[in-house]
Amino acid sequence: MYEKELEALLPRCFEMYDYMAEHVEQLQHLGAMPELKWRLAFHSGILAFEHGLSSLKLIADGFTSSGFALMRPQYESLIRGFWLMYADTEDWFNKLATAGKVGPDQIKKLETPLIADMLKALDNSEAPAHILGQLNDFRGINNSAFNSFTHSGLAALVSNGVGYEPKVIYDSLRNCNAVAAINMQMLSILTGYEEAMEPVRTMHHHFVDCLPIIHG
Secondary structure, three states: OOHHHHHHHHHHHHHHHHHHHHHHHHHHHHOOOOOHHHHHHHHHHHHHHHHHHHHHHHHHOOOHHHHHHOHHHHHHHHHHHHHHHHOOOHHHHHHHHOOOOOOOOOHHHHOOOOHHHHHHHHHOOOOOHHHHHHHHHHHHHHHHHHHHHHOOOHHHHHHHHHOOOHHHHHHHHHHHHHHHHHHHHHHHHHHOOHHHHHHHHHHHHHOHHHOOOOOO
C-alpha cells in the first residue's frame, strides 16, 4: 500500500520546493521590513525552508531517519518566526539589545523560550487562530516522534532497522509540506508587500496534491 502514491508524491514535492525556492529568492530581494523582530522572523523562516528542503532530499535518497529528524527544526523555526512576529517579545528584545558581545557561556541567556511556551504566548496574541490551530495539531500528532528522531530515540532506532512503511513517509511529507506552505505565507507577510502573497495562493492551487490540512 502507498508505494505508488509515494513514488508519485516525491517528484511533485521537488517541483513544489523548486517553486518555493524561486519565491524565496524574490522575497530575499525584497527583504523583510526593517524592524529587528521582522528581520529575525524572516531569517527563522529561511531556516525552516532550508530544513524542509534538506529533509526531502534525505528521504528521497533513502536516509529517511535523518530526513525525519529535520522535520522538528523545520517546524520549530516556523514557530519561532511566528513568536517573533506576534508574541509580546519586548523584554527579550531589550535583553538582546543590551547584551553587547556574547560569548558561548552567555548565549543561553539570550535563547528564545521553549516551543511549548512560545505556543502559549501565541495563543494570547493576535496570530491567526486557524494557523495556530493547525500548528498545535501538528505538534500534538508528531511531537513524540520528533523527539525520538531528533534525539536518536528508540522509535528512530527500531524504524531505521526494520524500514518504513510507504504510508508513514507519504503522510509525513504531506504534513511537513503544509508546514512549508505556512512558512511561505509568513515570509511573504514579513516583506510588507501585499503582492508577495499572490505566488503563495497560486502554490496552494497548483500543488493541492502535496498540501493537505495537517492530519495524522
